[in-house]
Amino acid sequence: MNRLFFRPEQCGMTKTEAAAQTLSGINPDVQLEPFTMNITTLNGFEAFKSSLMNEDGRSRVDLVLSCVDNYEARMTINQVCLELHQAWMESGVSEDAVSGHIQVVAPGETACFACVPPLVVASGIDERTLKREGVCAASLPTTMGIVAGLLVQNTLKYLLHFGQVTHYLGYSSLQDFFPTMNIKPNPSCPNPLCLKRQKEWLAGENERILAAAENAIEKEEDGPVHAENEWGIEVVTEESIEQSSSREENTVVPSTLPEGLKFEHDIGTEYDAREIKDQAVKPSDDAVEDLLLQLQNLSSS
Amino acid sequence: MNRLFFRPEQCGMTKTEAAAQTLSGINPDVQLEPFTMNITTLNGFEAFKSSLMNEDGRSRVDLVLSCVDNYEARMTINQVCLELHQAWMESGVSEDAVSGHIQVVAPGETACFACVPPLVVASGIDERTLKREGVCAASLPTTMGIVAGLLVQNTLKYLLHFGQVTHYLGYSSLQDFFPTMNIKPNPSCPNPLCLKRQKEWLAGENERILAAAENAIEKEEDGPVHAENEWGIEVVTEESIEQSSSREENTVVPSTLPEGLKFEHDIGTEYDAREIKDQAVKPSDDAVEDLLLQLQNLSSS
Numbered sequence: 075m076n077r078l079f080f081r082p083e084q085c086g087m088t089k090t091e092a093a094a095q096t097l098s099g100i101n102p103d104v105q106l107e108p109f110t111m112n113i114t115t116l117n118g119f120e121a122f123k124s125s126l127m128n129e130d131g132r133s134r135v136d137l138v139l140s141c142v143d144n145y146e147a148r149m150t151i152n153q154v155c156l157e158l159h160q161a162w163m164e165s166g167v168s169e170d171a172v173s174g175h176i177q178v179v180a181p182g183e184t185a186c187f188a189c190v191p192p193l194v195v196a197s198g199i200d201e202r203t204l205k206r207e208g209v210c211a212a213s214l215p216t217t218m219g220i221v222a223g224l225l226v227q228n229t230l231k232y233l234l235h236f237g238q239v240t241h242y243l244g245y246s247s248l249q250d251f252f253p254t255m256n257i258k259p260n261p262s263c264p265n266p267l268c269l270k271r272q273k274e275w276l277a278g279e280n281e282r283i284l285a286a287a288e289n290a291i292e293k294e295e296d297g298p299v300h301a302e303n304e305w306g307i308e309v310v311t312e313e314s315i316e317q318s319s320s321r322e323e324n325t326v327v328p329s330t331l332p333e334g335l336k337f338e339h340d341i342g343t344e345y346d347a348r349e350i351k352d353q354a355v356k357p358s359d360d361a362v363e364d365l366l367l368q369l370q371n372l373s374s375s
Numbered sequence: 376m377n378r379l380f381f382r383p384e385q386c387g388m389t390k391t392e393a394a395a396q397t398l399s400g401i402n403p404d405v406q407l408e409p410f411t412m413n414i415t416t417l418n419g420f421e422a423f424k425s426s427l428m429n430e431d432g433r434s435r436v437d438l439v440l441s442c443v444d445n446y447e448a449r450m451t452i453n454q455v456c457l458e459l460h461q462a463w464m465e466s467g468v469s470e471d472a473v474s475g476h477i478q479v480v481a482p483g484e485t486a487c488f489a490c491v492p493p494l495v496v497a498s499g500i501d502e503r504t505l506k507r508e509g510v511c512a513a514s515l516p517t518t519m520g521i522v523a524g525l526l527v528q529n530t531l532k533y534l535l536h537f538g539q540v541t542h543y544l545g546y547s548s549l550q551d552f553f554p555t556m557n558i559k560p561n562p563s564c565p566n567p568l569c570l571k572r573q574k575e576w577l578a579g580e581n582e583r584i585l586a587a588a589e590n591a592i593e594k595e596e597d598g599p600v601h602a603e604n605e606w607g608i609e610v611v612t613e614e615s616i617e618q619s620s621s622r623e624e625n626t627v628v629p630s631t632l633p634e635g636l637k638f639e640h641d642i643g644t645e646y647d648a649r650e651i652k653d654q655a656v657k658p659s660d661d662a663v664e665d666l667l668l669q670l671q672n673l674s675s676s
Contacts, residue, residue: 081400099382172538216528223521227548230517237473237549247528248538252553 138162182275189260439463453488483576490561
């Protein structure tokens with residue numbers, strides 16, 4: 075979450091306070107609940123998870139949008155959402171501020187954040203030279219605004235069931251290049267809870283097909299939802315348009331990537347090393363302490 | 376320009392007043408000069424042109440960004456910018472609110488707005504059903520925000536000379552499809568001032584090549600611009616990355632279009648008809664009355 079929405083008089087406020095104030099100012103009818111915490115600590119992890127839960131221990135939200143700026147926080151969101159069977163959308167902007175991405179993570183159905191190393195859109199700038207210690211990362215409100223817009227547009231499509239929800243969408247501003255792809259779950263994902271969710275998803279495949287068929291029959295039998303239609307609103311049928319050359323359905327398993335995308339880490343070394351480390355820790359499901367140990371190992375590597 | 380930035384307390388203000396107030400609130404150090412007028416009237420045309428001019432009759436601005444919502448206003452901006460040798464960027468969102476585009480217009484160098492009929496990105500929705508009289512056009516802040524972001528990103532690239540300035544970029548939200556192309560000037564453009572600018576541009580080609588070569592030599596001879604570098608800022612060389620499949624350099628003359636794009640009007644009838652009408656009016660350069668006559672003819676067609 076960038077600080078681009080801050081106004082001078084909000085100087086000194088936290089990002090969450092300032093965001094809540096600005097959003098209330100735009101639409102006072104929306105209920106906002108700001109939480110301010112470091113979710114990568116033990117207490118933060120539990121507080122974050124509780125904030126998403128009903129009293130029955132299930133998720134109380136429709137979708138989680140991630141706008142964090144570091145790997146550990148993303149891994150924490152990934153773990154909480156795996157535990158709660160909660161779909162979430164990841165977003166990010168590169169340190170050189172000229173590229174970014176959004177990604178849908180649906181436990182068991184798509185790759186989780188641990189399934190594949192983070193992808194970055196090739197921006198034409200060598201990122202290593204920008205990641206030197208003591209040198210501040212760049213920030214462009216345009217890139218931030220575009221990535222946020224794409225994230226919320228995908229959210230609307232996901233929640234309101236229109237258009238194609240894009241599983242991964244990259245953005246490289248220097249070339250105006252927007253790669254898309256689907257990322258399947260990794261059957262050897264280092265996160266054991268992800269493997270469990272993958273099995274659950276596969277087991278539910280037949281049920282979902284049956285339910286979808288029944289739903290279609292019920293809808294045909296029902297009349298229109300609204301008998302009165304004061305504003306003359308009609309549903310317009312969508313024509314199927316031909317798939318364009320830029321819309322390639324790329325399915326990714328580590329080591330096969332569409333042009334213009336690369337892994338943030340070197341696959342050959344760091345990704346393999348992470349797998350070994352994670353296996354050495356042998357985390358049990360929902361074990362917070364183990365997760366934290368893993369995160370510490372990762373951040374010190 | 377969408378009304379998405381309006382806050383409840385700004386109810387009753389004009390869009391320009393509200394925009395100026397909001398922008399000042401975000402950054403009080405930026406000087407803003409709001410003008411509120413209908414630029415498609417005779418007086419509005421002159422007032423708009425004057426607002427862009429220095430006392431010597433030349434343009435005083437670096438770039439004009441168009442955020443208008445109708446054809447007549449775009450044709451007016453096109454005419455004023457052709458008269459002032461002024462580059463501008465056009466932007467728009469479709470009436471179904473799920474697609475949009477940005478376009479760079481540099482007099483003589485690229486197509487002017489009259490060179491080719493307006494392009495729309497195929498959205499998969501039949502627009503005719505949404506353009507019925509009395510039915511309000513849809514508006515999605517996400518689409519508006521993304522198109523505005525892409526417009527300003529292209530502006531930064533254009534003014535600050537980094538990356539590739541995209542001449543035409545479409546956006547279809549339903550498929551996350553982003554077609555790009557270059558649109559060359561139409562040698563039989565119905566606007567005679569555009570034809571004049573095209574000739575001037577071609578005549579200046581050799582001079583520009585010489586000037587660029589001299590400039591390159593001068594730069595080599597100069598030392599660094601800033602002797603001191605307190606923040607350790609370095610220019611990072613850009614690696615050339617391979618052209619992606621989504622980045623096709625399409626050069627358009629009427630009747631050849633990349634996949635997923637279509638003309639807003641039927642080329643075979645309306646576009647030809649417009650040419651004939653414009654020729655019948657025989658407008659002379661800079662003739663405001665003739666332009667207005669053309670616009671009236673167009674809007675009644």
